[in-house]
Structures are given as structure tokens and as C-alpha cells.
Amino acid sequence: MRDAALAIDLGGTKLLVGLVDPNGRVLARQRIATPPGGPEAVARAIRVLARSLRADAGAAGATISGAGVAVAGPTDHERGVVYHPPNLAGWGRETSFGPLLARELEETVQIENDANAAALGEAWVGAGRGVPDLVYITVSTGIGGGLILGGRLHRGANGTAGEIGHVVVDPDGPQCHCGNRGCLEVFASGTALARQAREAVGRGAPTSLQALAAHPNEITAAAVARAARDGDALAAGLYREAGTRIGVALGNLVALLNPKMIIVGGGVSSAGDLLFHPLRAAMRARVYPRQALEVVVAPAALGEDVGIIGAAALVHLGSADRAAGPT
Amino acid sequence: MRDAALAIDLGGTKLLVGLVDPNGRVLARQRIATPPGGPEAVARAIRVLARSLRADAGAAGATISGAGVAVAGPTDHERGVVYHPPNLAGWGRETSFGPLLARELEETVQIENDANAAALGEAWVGAGRGVPDLVYITVSTGIGGGLILGGRLHRGANGTAGEIGHVVVDPDGPQCHCGNRGCLEVFASGTALARQAREAVGRGAPTSLQALAAHPNEITAAAVARAARDGDALAAGLYREAGTRIGVALGNLVALLNPKMIIVGGGVSSAGDLLFHPLRAAMRARVYPRQALEVVVAPAALGEDVGIIGAAALVHLGSADRAAGPT
Numbered sequence: 001m002r003d004a005a006l007a008i009d010l011g012g013t014k015l016l017v018g019l020v021d022p023n024g025r026v027l028a029r030q031r032i033a034t035p036p037g038g039p040e041a042v043a044r045a046i047r048v049l050a051r052s053l054r055a056d057a058g059a060a061g062a063t064i065s066g067a068g069v070a071v072a073g074p075t076d077h078e079r080g081v082v083y084h085p086p087n088l089a090g091w092g093r094e095t096s097f098g099p100l101l102a103r104e105l106e107e108t109v110q111i112e113n114d115a116n117a118a119a120l121g122e123a124w125v126g127a128g129r130g131v132p133d134l135v136y137i138t139v140s141t142g143i144g145g146g147l148i149l150g151g152r153l154h155r156g157a158n159g160t161a162g163e164i165g166h167v168v169v170d171p172d173g174p175q176c177h178c179g180n181r182g183c184l185e186v187f188a189s190g191t192a193l194a195r196q197a198r199e200a201v202g203r204g205a206p207t208s209l210q211a212l213a214a215h216p217n218e219i220t221a222a223a224v225a226r227a228a229r230d231g232d233a234l235a236a237g238l239y240r241e242a243g244t245r246i247g248v249a250l251g252n253l254v255a256l257l258n259p260k261m262i263i264v265g266g267g268v269s270s271a272g273d274l275l276f277h278p279l280r281a282a283m284r285a286r287v288y289p290r291q292a293l294e295v296v297v298a299p300a301a302l303g304e305d306v307g308i309i310g311a312a313a314l315v316h317l318g319s320a321d322r323a324a325g326p327t
Numbered sequence: 328m329r330d331a332a333l334a335i336d337l338g339g340t341k342l343l344v345g346l347v348d349p350n351g352r353v354l355a356r357q358r359i360a361t362p363p364g365g366p367e368a369v370a371r372a373i374r375v376l377a378r379s380l381r382a383d384a385g386a387a388g389a390t391i392s393g394a395g396v397a398v399a400g401p402t403d404h405e406r407g408v409v410y411h412p413p414n415l416a417g418w419g420r421e422t423s424f425g426p427l428l429a430r431e432l433e434e435t436v437q438i439e440n441d442a443n444a445a446a447l448g449e450a451w452v453g454a455g456r457g458v459p460d461l462v463y464i465t466v467s468t469g470i471g472g473g474l475i476l477g478g479r480l481h482r483g484a485n486g487t488a489g490e491i492g493h494v495v496v497d498p499d500g501p502q503c504h505c506g507n508r509g510c511l512e513v514f515a516s517g518t519a520l521a522r523q524a525r526e527a528v529g530r531g532a533p534t535s536l537q538a539l540a541a542h543p544n545e546i547t548a549a550a551v552a553r554a555a556r557d558g559d560a561l562a563a564g565l566y567r568e569a570g571t572r573i574g575v576a577l578g579n580l581v582a583l584l585n586p587k588m589i590i591v592g593g594g595v596s597s598a599g600d601l602l603f604h605p606l607r608a609a610m611r612a613r614v615y616p617r618q619a620l621e622v623v624v625a626p627a628a629l630g631e632d633v634g635i636i637g638a639a640a641l642v643h644l645g646s647a648d649r650a651a652g653p654t
Contacts, residue, residue, distance in 0.1 A: 074617070083617070133484050147583070149476055156585025157460050157621040163582040168613060170498065171575055180613050248498055252579065255490040256474070258483025286495060286507050290401070290410070294484040 003065035004057055005315035006050055006107060009307025010034065010042065010071045011114070012087025017049040018305070019057055019064075020312030024125030026305050028056050038090030039082075039097050043104040050105055066108045068311035069101065070117035076159050080111045110314040112153075116162055117310030118302075119146025120153050122263050123323035124313045127301040133259045136300070137164050138266035139246065139275070143185045149257070151323055165189065167249050184249045188242035190221035190268045196238050197224045207234035225271040239274040246275075247282025254287045254295055265300030272299075330392035331384055332642035333377055333434060336441070336634025337361065337369065337398045339414025344376040345632070346384055346391075347639030351452030353632050355383050365417030366409075366424050370431040377432055393435045395638035396428065397444035403486050407438045437641040439480075443489055444637030445629075446473025447480050449590050450650035451640045454628040460586045463627070464491050465593035466573065466602070470512045476584070478650055492516065494576050511576045515569035517548035517595045523565050524551045534561035552598040566601040573602075574609025581614045581622055592627030599626075 004027055009016040011034060018029035030049045035041040054064060073085025080098015085091050102109040112120070119136035128134045132151040138144050143165030147154040154161050165185035166178050173182025186192060197219045201209050208227050212218045227235035250262055262283075269275060276297065284292045302309050317323060331354055336343040338361060345356035357376045362368040381391060400412025407425015412418050429436040439447070446463035455461045459478040465471050470492030474481040481488050492512035493505050500509025513519060524546045528536050535554050539545045554562035577589055589610075596602060603624065611619045629636050644650060 149481055150479065152477065154476055154584070157587040158585060158617060160615060160618050161583065161585035163585075163615070163618075166582045166615070167579045168575060171496070178615065248495060252494045253583065255493045256488065256580065256583070257481070258485060258488035258490075260484040288487060288490070288493070288505065290485060291483075291487050291490075 004062045005312035006053065006064050006067040006105070007308035007312040007315070008046055008067065008069040009114070009311060010069060010088075011307070012072055012085075015042065015045060015049075016308055017046055017053060018308040018312075019053050019062070020309060020316075021062075022316050024121070024309055024312065024316075026308060027060070027062070028053055029305070029308065034088070036089050038092075039095045039100060041090070042088075043097070043101045046101060047104045064107060066110070066315040067101065067105055068110045068112070068117070068314035069097070070112055070114040070307040070311040071097070072114050074160055075111050075113045077110065077112055077155060078159075080109060082111060112311070112314055113144075113146075113159065113162075114307055114310070115144030116146040116153055116155065117314065118265065118300075118306045119148055119162070119263075119310070120313040120317070120323055121302055121306050121310030122265070122300055123148040123151075124317065125302070125309060126306070127263045127298045128261050128323075131261045133257065134261040134263060135164075135250070135253055135257065135259045136162075136263045136265065137246070137250070138300075139189060139264065139268040140266035141190050143189050143246075143266075147257070148323055153323070164249065164253070167252065169245055169249050184245060187245040190266075193221040193224050193238055193242055193268065194219055196241075197235065200234055200238075205234055208232045209235060221268050221271075225274055228271070228274050236274065239271055240278045242268075243275045243278030244282040247279040247284075248286060250279070250283045250297075251286030254283065254291050258291055259295060262295060262297045263300050264297065265302075265306060269299060331389045332639035333380065333391050333394040333432070334635035334639040334642070335373055335394065335396040336638060337396060337415075338441070338634070339399055339412075342369065342372060342376075343635055344373055344380060345635040345639075346380050346389070347636060347643075348389075349643050351448070351636055351639065351643075353635060354387070354389070355380055356632070356635065361415070363416050365419075366422045366427060368417070369415075370424070370428045373428060374431045391434060393437070393642040394428065394432055395437045395439070395444070395641035396424070397439055397441040397634040397638040398424070399441050401487055402438050402440045404437065404439055404482060407436060409438065439638070439641055440471075440473075440486065440489075441634055441637070442471030443473040443480055443482065444641065445592065445627075445633045446475055446489070446590075446637070447640040447644070447650055448629055448633050448637030449592070449627055450475040450478075451644065452629075452636060453633070454590045454625045455588050455650075458588045460584065461588040461590060462491075462577070462580050462584065462586045463489075463590045463592065464573070464577070465627075466516060466591065466595040467593035468517050470516050470573075470593075474584070475650055480650070491576065491580070494579065496572055496576050511572060514572040517593075520548040520551050520565055520569055520595065521546055524562065527561055527565075532561055535559045536562060548595050548598075552601055555598070555601050563601065566598060567605045569595075570602045570605030571609040574606040574611075575613060577606070577610045577624075578613030581610065581618050585618055586622060589622060589624045590627050591624065592629075592633060596626060
């Protein structure tokens with residue numbers, strides 16, 4: 001067996017540590033709740049999980065060729081810094097998490113924002129294998145994204161490229177938590193779908209979701225999808241509106257970047273055609289025929305493992321991050 | 328003297344042919360009205376102009392290292408194809424202009440869309456020299472753009488990347504000639520500024536432009552800029568609105584691409600602060616502080632020569648098109 005990467009997916013609620021081989025296969029994984037208490041506590045927990053994974057690897061004759069981390073927050077890949085991750089308790093404005101974890105693990109460590117890492121993972125061994133220009137979008141609690149251009153992850157001037165959730169789709173739209181107005185995330189994230197459904201239930205709209213009126217926390221994007229599939233017109237309409245908003249934003253991305261593929265992942269995308277139909281229609285209605293002809297909209301392929309596979313891509317692809325050949 | 332590129336800027340009204348050295352200096356240029364009669368007539372005119380430029384170069388001891396063409400229309404750089412250029416009479420849906428001109432000139436020929444070529448030229452020896460990630464936007468009769476990412480021109484899946492003028496800034500906005508609604512170009516191009524001024528004059532709005540009421544063709548974007556500088560509130564308001572619209576669109580580009588620099592060129596940009604002030608304010612109001620800190624908005628530096636310098640960049644930078652070092 002060849003070298004494996006120690007691959008870490010650090011989210012607001014879960015911490016996943018795995019071993020991933022140079023072909024993107026997950027050899028082993030361990031999952032715990034994200035430790036509260038900040039970066040040091042997280043680094044120690046990773047060390048403990050890594051120790052048992054290393055023992056497994058050693059028994060199988062593999063060596064570890066480095067560690068990669070996909071983290072739910074903005075990062076500076078070059079310096080290994082994580083900037084104020086909104087959903088990680090006890091993390092400050094700026095944490096040198098790469099160097100900290102490198103000391104803890106005695107390995108080289110590469111840090112990347114989770115959506116960027118997911119884009120790289122999907123381009124490496126997922127839905128976008130071999131595609132040099134692609135846009136990855138994840139529709140979940142929030143909306144994030146990553147860009148693979150010319151076969152490489154496009155990080156931008158300070159690592160914050162790919163913020164598809166904060167593209168403005170309606171300059172006069174509602175306030176977003178980012179401080180801006182009318183961001184895509186305000187209209188079409190899982191949080192937005194659930195909020196819109198709760199509002200509809202609250203004003204007594206005719207929908208099967210009224211059955212959950214006494215339990216508003218159970219009115220989630222997944223519950224809305226189930227209701228839509230069972231024929232609920234209001235629920236279907238909410239997905240249609242969200243898909244259309246995402247399609248308009250993706251149409252702008254296609255006009256700008258002329259990608260070969262758009263990969264849609266995240267929990268909300270599991271609603272399938274409820275989201276993909278209006279998304280594709282709105283996107284195609286808004287781009288040049290030559291651009292529309294070229295672009296394929298595909299569901300993400302890596303599921304829950306996308307974070308650790310993306311983290312492993314950072315290690316296995318090396319500094320060039322080249323997930324596909326030159327255009 | 329080292330090798331020079333034969334550099335061609337083919338627009339709807341003018342055809343410029345020049346000699347450009349490997350440092351981006353224009354050694355000589357000749358300019359004529361674009362010949363009507365289609366691709367063959369244009370190729371023959373280029374040959375005639377090139378012959379006299381070659382004689383000059385030969386006298387100065389220079390050799391020609393190839394030809395580059397910046398053309399006002401969509402192109403396929405790899406195949407040397409020009410697709411239906413909207414402002415070139417007698418050109419069909421698809422012209423193999425690269426091969427045609429290569430036979431005419433007996434040189435290798437590289438073809439590129441003019442806004443992409445301009446972006447490459449500005450990144451090579453203009454306002455963006457040494458900047459690996461930049462967005463170039465030209466605000467003129469229409470609005471176009473080009474993206475330099477990781478030091479290279481980003482062409483996309485079929486060469487149509489960079490269509491900043493056809494990013495939707497208002498999904499319910501007016502119809503654009505491209506078939507879409509609410510494109511940036513409908514609100515903020517030179518054509519749009521002139522149209523808005525004519526409409527204001529037509530409905531009797533109080534403005535010094537009323538003096539041109541009998542000569543609506545003289546109500547141009549440049550005339551609006553002059554009026555604004557002379558204190559006309561309505562004219563200043565039109566530039567403020569256009570600048571704000573461009574700033575909102577550029578804010579979305581910054582969220583997506585996190586560039587280090589935005590270069591603004593084209594005739595309308597010569598209005599200076601009338602356009603740049605509202606543009607910068609709207610852009611900065613709409614991006615993360617960390618992205619806003621990083622990005623500089625600069626006027627284009629190459630003026631009327633940007634087309635031939637961009638065309639020469641295609642030749643001198645070679646197939647890698649690398650205008651700046653790796654990020």
C-alpha cells in the first residue's frame with residue numbers, strides 16, 4: 001500500500017478524521033462531536049484520533065505522507081491561518097492552526113476552507129474528475145463554493161475566493177448576516193427555506209406543513225422537501241423559488257467564468273429535481289447559447305466524505321493543487 | 328533590436344496594425360477605417376499595412392516573431408475562429424480568421440477577443456503589471472471584460488469567459504440586446520448613459536443638456552460627463568447611478584474571485600472620479616472587509632494602444648500567456 005494522507009474535516013458540529021489513499025479512497029475514518037474549548041482542544045482531539053488511525057495504517061503497511069484540514073471558516077492557506085470561524089466556539093479572530101497542528105501531529109499540515117477543499121475533492125475524484133474549469137456550490141445551512149480554474153483551485157488574493165453565497169442577487173433584498181443586502185444565501189440556503197416555510201405556516205397558508213405548527217423546529221429544509229414530494233404546492237413553490245435564485249446567480253457565474261461544469265452539493269441538494277429543475281432552467285435562460293451548450297449541472301458525488309477527500313487532495317496533489325490537466 | 332510582434336486591433340470602425348517589441352513598446356502603428364466586405368477584405372488590408380511595417384522593422388534590424396489579433400467579437404483561441412462579430416459587416420456565424428490571415432501574412436497568427444486581449448495587455452505592461460489576479464472591465468459603447476487568474480488569461484470552456492457586461496444586476500430590469508433582462512450593460516454602458524440623458528432631455532428635465540435638445544446625436548456619454556463637470560446635477564446623477572451599478576457588479580466579482588486589482592478602461596472611464604467614486608463606494612459596501620482591504624481599483628494605463636499591446640502579448644508571452652508570476 002502506498003502513502004496515505006491524514007485527512008481532517010473540521011465543522012461546527014462534527015470532527016471527522018480519516019486516512020485517504022493517493023487515489024482518493026477513504027481507508028478508515030473516525031468521527032466525534034467537535035470539541036469545545038478552542039483550537040488547542042481540537043488539535044489534541046485530532047492527535048488522539050490520528051494515533052489510532054496511524055496504528056491501523058502501520059498494520060496495513062502504509063505510511064502517512066502529511067495532513068490536510070478542511071475547516072468551516074476563511075483560511076490563509078499559505079500561512080496555515082484560520083480567521084474567525086463563525087461556528088467554532090472559542091476560536092479567535094486569527095488562529096495559526098496549521099503550525100499548531102503540525103507540532104501536535106509532527107506532520108506537515110495544509111489548511112483550507114471547507115468549500116474550497118470540497119471543490120478540489122470533487123474535481124480530483126468526484127463528479128468533476130478531469131474537468132479543468134468547474135464551479136462547486138454547496139447549499140446547506142449556508143451557501144458556499146469553490147472554483148477550479150485551469151485545473152487548479154482558485155484561492156484569490158487572500159484565500160477568500162468562491163463566496164457564491166454572498167453574491168448579491170437582489171440589491172434591494174433582505175439583510176444578510178454578512179452586512180450586505182440580497183445575498184443569495186438569504187434567499188436559497190437551507191436556513192432560508194426553513195424560515196420561509198415557518199413564515200408561511202405562521203400566517204396560516206394552506207400547506208401540509210401546518211401539521212408541524214406546534215413544532216417549528218421540525219420545519220426544516222428536509223421537511224419542506226418531503227412535503228413537496230408528497231404533493232404540497234406551497235413546499236414545492238419554495239424549492240422552485242430557491243432553485244431559480246441559485247440558477248440566476250449561477251447564470252452570472254457562467255457569463256463570467258464559462259465553466260464546463262457546475263457541481264451542486266450540500267444537504268439541500270439532496271432534494272434532487274425539486275431544486276435542480278428550476279436551477280437549470282433559470283441558469284440556461286440567462287446565458288449565451290454557446291455558454292449554455294457547454295455547461296453541465298451535476299450533483300456532487302462524494303457525499304459526507306467530501307471534506308476528508310478534499311483535505312486529502314491538498315496533500316496528494318501537492319503545492320500545484322492540479323486536479324485536472326491543462327485546458 | 329529583438330523580435331517584434333505584428334499586432335492587430337480589429338474593431339467595428341477602426342483597424343490598427345502595429346509593431347510591438349518584447350517589452351510591450353509600440354515601435355510603429357498604422358490605422359485605417361475597418362474595410363467593409365468581410366474577412367478576406369480585412370485580411371488583405373492587414374497584409375498591405377504589415378508589408379510597410381515589416382519594411383520599417385527590417386530597416387531597424389528587427390525580425391517579426393508572429394502575429395496577434397484582438398478582435399471585437401467572441402473567439403475560439405485554439406482554432407483561430409471568430410464567431411459572428413456583431414459590429415463587423417460581412418462576417419458570418421463562424422470564420423476561421425486565424426488560418427486565413429496566417430496564409431495571407433505567412434506568419435503564425437493568434438486570435439483573441441478584444442477585451443481578453445486588453446486584460447492581458449494591462450496585466451503584462453499596463454496598470455496590472457506583476458499582479459497575478461485581476462479583473463479588467465472596459466466601459467465603452469458596451470461593457471466587456473477579461474480575467475487574469477493565477478497570472479494567466481482565463482478563457483473558460485469555449486473562450487467566452489469575462490462577459491461582465493452581461494452579468495445580471497437586476498433580474499427585473501430592462502431587456503438587453505443579448506436576450507436577457509437587467510444586464511449591467513443596459514444600465515451603465517456609454518450607450519445607456521447617452522440614452523438616459525436623451526430620455527431626461529425628452530421629458531423636459533432641468534439640465535444644461537437641454538441646449539442639445541435639437542441635436543440628440545450630440546447627447547453622448549462624453550457630453551454628459553462635460554455637463555457633470557460643469558455642475559449639472561442631472562448629468563452627475565447619471566454617472567453616479569452608472570458607477571454604482573458597476574460597483575455592485577464588481578462587488579459580486581470580488582466575492583467570487585477575490586482579485587488583487589480591478590482595472591477600469593474604455594471611453595466612459597475617462598470621466599474619472601465621476602465614475603470611479605460611486606463605483607468604489609458601491610463595491611466596497613458590498614464585500615467582506617478582508618476582500619475590500621485587498622483590492623485596488625485602478626484606471627487602465629494603455630489607452631488607445633491597449634488592443635495592439637494585448638495582441639502582441641499573445642505573441643510574446645507564448646502559449647502559457649503568463650503575464651505575472653505564480654501566486
